[in-house]
Amino acid sequence: MKKNCPPDLVIVGSIGIDTIETPREKRVEILGGSVSYACAAASFFVKTGMVGVVGTDFPPEHRALWEEMGIDLAGLQTEEGKTFRWSGVYEENMDHRRTLLTDLNVFENFSPELPEAYRDAPYLFLGNIAPELQLHVLEQVHSPEFVLIDTMDLWINIAREKLVEVVGRCDMLTLNEHEARLFTGEHALMEAAEALLAMGPRFVLIKKGESGSMLFSKEGLFMLHAFPLADFKDPTGAGDTFAGGLMGALAESGRSGEKAIRRAMVYGSVTAAFGVEEFSLDRLAALDRAQIEARAERFKSMCRID
Amino acid sequence: MKKNCPPDLVIVGSIGIDTIETPREKRVEILGGSVSYACAAASFFVKTGMVGVVGTDFPPEHRALWEEMGIDLAGLQTEEGKTFRWSGVYEENMDHRRTLLTDLNVFENFSPELPEAYRDAPYLFLGNIAPELQLHVLEQVHSPEFVLIDTMDLWINIAREKLVEVVGRCDMLTLNEHEARLFTGEHALMEAAEALLAMGPRFVLIKKGESGSMLFSKEGLFMLHAFPLADFKDPTGAGDTFAGGLMGALAESGRSGEKAIRRAMVYGSVTAAFGVEEFSLDRLAALDRAQIEARAERFKSMCRID
Numbered sequence: 060m061k062k063n064c065p066p067d068l069v070i071v072g073s074i075g076i077d078t079i080e081t082p083r084e085k086r087v088e089i090l091g092g093s094v095s096y097a098c099a100a101a102s103f104f105v106k107t108g109m110v111g112v113v114g115t116d117f118p119p120e121h122r123a124l125w126e127e128m129g130i131d132l133a134g135l136q137t138e139e140g141k142t143f144r145w146s147g148v149y150e151e152n153m154d155h156r157r158t159l160l161t162d163l164n165v166f167e168n169f170s171p172e173l174p175e176a177y178r179d180a181p182y183l184f185l186g187n188i189a190p191e192l193q194l195h196v197l198e199q200v201h202s203p204e205f206v207l208i209d210t211m212d213l214w215i216n217i218a219r220e221k222l223v224e225v226v227g228r229c230d231m232l233t234l235n236e237h238e239a240r241l242f243t244g245e246h247a248l249m250e251a252a253e254a255l256l257a258m259g260p261r262f263v264l265i266k267k268g269e270s271g272s273m274l275f276s277k278e279g280l281f282m283l284h285a286f287p288l289a290d291f292k293d294p295t296g297a298g299d300t301f302a303g304g305l306m307g308a309l310a311e312s313g314r315s316g317e318k319a320i321r322r323a324m325v326y327g328s329v330t331a332a333f334g335v336e337e338f339s340l341d342r343l344a345a346l347d348r349a350q351i352e353a354r355a356e357r358f359k360s361m362c363r364i365d
Numbered sequence: 366m367k368k369n370c371p372p373d374l375v376i377v378g379s380i381g382i383d384t385i386e387t388p389r390e391k392r393v394e395i396l397g398g399s400v401s402y403a404c405a406a407a408s409f410f411v412k413t414g415m416v417g418v419v420g421t422d423f424p425p426e427h428r429a430l431w432e433e434m435g436i437d438l439a440g441l442q443t444e445e446g447k448t449f450r451w452s453g454v455y456e457e458n459m460d461h462r463r464t465l466l467t468d469l470n471v472f473e474n475f476s477p478e479l480p481e482a483y484r485d486a487p488y489l490f491l492g493n494i495a496p497e498l499q500l501h502v503l504e505q506v507h508s509p510e511f512v513l514i515d516t517m518d519l520w521i522n523i524a525r526e527k528l529v530e531v532v533g534r535c536d537m538l539t540l541n542e543h544e545a546r547l548f549t550g551e552h553a554l555m556e557a558a559e560a561l562l563a564m565g566p567r568f569v570l571i572k573k574g575e576s577g578s579m580l581f582s583k584e585g586l587f588m589l590h591a592f593p594l595a596d597f598k599d600p601t602g603a604g605d606t607f608a609g610g611l612m613g614a615l616a617e618s619g620r621s622g623e624k625a626i627r628r629a630m631v632y633g634s635v636t637a638a639f640g641v642e643e644f645s646l647d648r649l650a651a652l653d654r655a656q657i658e659a660r661a662e663r664f665k666s667m668c669r670i671d
Contacts (some may be wrong), residue, residue, distance in 0.1 A: 152552070246458070247595050247596065248593075249593060249595040250595060270576045271590075273593075279663075279666065279667065280593065280667050281667055281668075282590045282593070282667050282668060283670075284577075284588045284590070287554075287555060287579075287586065287588070289553050289555040289556060290553065321669075321670055322670060322671070325670055357585075359670055359671070360585065361585065361586050361587055361588050362587075362588060362668060362670060363587075363627075363670075364589075364627055364628060364631055364665055364668060364669075365628070365665070
């Protein structure tokens, strides 16, 4: 990338050092965070710029890994203090997790500031951070082509009004089925999606974990399965990897219509399926585009009717 | 259908008088049973012969409804006594049901006897009855083109050996995800399906309710969503309607390969989605082929990637 030339895609989110326990193993102090997973996934498709914050304790090898993956780090801030820590445990069958510890550390006072060049990026992914910080990012960018926003139950509960405001300024909202119900008060997903579309975004993408995802828009409904895996090691970051892969593939296509999003979702799903095969970015760091393409072809053949 | 000319499809199963309670309503003594739902669904596609038993108390209007739908009743037995009764209640969100009452009545001594003409039917669906009765049917037919077998947890628990024997003589096995795990001891569906294919059938179809279905074979995996419904009244018989619609559409195609089964599954799913919109056969009785085709087209467009 030339100096002062904007990345194709900018992603804002959290960076954490995670300690994760599954029924089979425990990993201590590994690289995590929504923007780490999302940028790693997007990096297979386009030049991706990361906006996030780490502490002065952040291990240099993590930064080196991102650089090896080609991620632009001009938007990465380093602040005096410790990096965000998160710890969780997955119960039997990995379909439920409990958070054991959340130490915000430098993330507590995070204010995302975009380097000048990032402000002209055509694609923007506002990862799951406080709605007022997401708004602060939107105020810095110059009319991006397509903005995706992610959120979580916490913000729906404590910052609903701000969240509604920022969602109304984005092209696409992504959340999981429980969050869609919580945000709208509608149990049926079709009705929840209608209520979310009424807030302003052109697209609503509801994630259903192992049951796949649903894309709602005025063009109708699209349903995509999750890529089926016989086994996986760690589902942490799967949603961020999915969204990052999706936005990377969409940015690469240069499009933002419903059909282009359908195709990009296939890449998001496949990239996420690779990601959960190992902890942290271990599998993504060893992945190449040819493996992604091969799995995407297999995946499409599993969904083909005619 | 000319006399002595075999039906295109023969279906064997239970016939019941059901009392069903959902969170919103209760219906007393309505027409139910696996073969009733399956034959009704199949009747939109081909000439379908029903094999089952009713008691002398069976209301003539139910028989008249089947006849109006064009179902061949030469294989329907009437025995002295009461018709099978079943009663169940669905809990909030309808994702779980409890059985309140099961009175086998004439079904207890049911022995399926096929009329001479039925023995040459090219397609056969062995609905969920005791494995030894399913074997008894297989012994009466003359080399059908394609045989589908359904089963349930009860037979896996009390007649496993007989069930393995009959499954090994069929082309396709259908069961739900819990039954697949129970039958094989494998939690992962991919591994459960491998174990079921090893019993002999060419195809294994695992039903996942609102999460759709998966078709396993040596040609690979096919995944189909459930047709999304904003609302439904009664899920009783949905699996039987799905399998009946599938077998009807497959018999109409005259084929039995993997691609033909994929297309037939779309019809099964769509027909089942109509069925649950009302209790009993109420919605299917008011349905026509054009409505099925229109919904099948919409459904395919929701699943299309390229």
